[in-house]
Amino acid sequence: MTGLWHDHAVPEFLQVGEEVLPLVIKRHRSAKRICLRYHPGDHAVSLTLPRHTRVVEGMNFLTQKSEWLITTLMEMPSKKRIKPGVVIPLCGERVRVKHDAQQHTAFMLKRGVLTIAGDRQEFTKRMTEALRKIARQEIAARAEKMAKKTGRRIHRITVRDTRSRWGSCSSTGNLSFSWRLIFAPEEVMQYVVAHEVAHLRYMNHSDKFWSLVAYLCPDYEAAKAWLKLHGKELYRFNA
Ligand SMILES: [Zn+2]
Known part of the structure; x- marks a missing residue:
């Protein structure tokens, strides 16, 4: 100030x-x-x-x-409740949360404002749904792009509220991510997506795997360090 x-x-x-x-x-x-x-x-x-x-x-x-x-x-x-009026980080941008009972779409993200429709009593539930949907969209868009670069195909992408890991990859090509990654800086989301996409090709953490991660996300080491240091903060936010 x-x-x-x-x-x-x-x-x-x-x-x-x-x-x-x-x-x-x-x-x-x-x-x-x-x-x-x-x-x-x-x-x-x-x-x-x-x-x-x-x-x-x-x-x-x-x-x-x-x-x-x-x-x-x-x-x-450190807990931060997501209620109308608060500002939250969303994919590296500062977004203000609003409630508008009259709005026709379930949620709308426009010019730095995230507006949630429906009754005020349902705000928490609807907000969480909106955040998950936005997370899925944002993560999927990045994952598809990166998968193309590696020549591999993603079978399915799911988002969850996982505590133990930010992402995972199955041998059948299913990728799973924590939806809370949307609260992280852009490079961090990029890194986690790159990490799981790289597993589509290498199901290990070999040198080849890390070279592929670096190819998909050149700044991955900083992002990795950020997650180690600040990952817990992504749990501060609750609708
Ligand atoms: Zn891994």
Whole structure:
């Protein structure tokens, strides 16, 4: 959080360290002073302003309190619930989650917004379904492309909520992946897909296998290291 804010430039989101949080600015008639709060449930920040306080003063207050916000976020439990209003990483992009009961399609991903249809009570179920479908699509698109390069054919692709491994490959050409890979950076998803596709050709971890992985995903070593270090974080997100 840097810089000064002008009244006409109020961000909807707040960058705190590595994180981007929704920011809600409220006015409260009886508030005596500016009040800044972090809401762990929504993973959002609210700024309450007294009646006659200008937004710019509120934003400057926010800047002064950035140290406190960073500490608060670092101390919060690592779970993150996916609810309307939150921002989640999706295939390396930051996507804001929305609910729209009137929407005709079950879900829509457009211009950085993922909108889920249906009753609010069904949001959790529908959100999980949407994420799985998006994961399957994204993973399949990458896998098919890579399989072509290796001259092998994929029999079937499934996505699951696996805990022990990010992907697997059977001798009959069935590939299976954790749908949580959609929360990972693009190169990481590329690497896991490349790894399983390479197994279509080599059912081992020989030098030939790793050369094929490198051919499909030149940056695989960094991605592999990322997974080792941050893989657990992909379990933070739950609808
Ligand atoms: Zn392997």
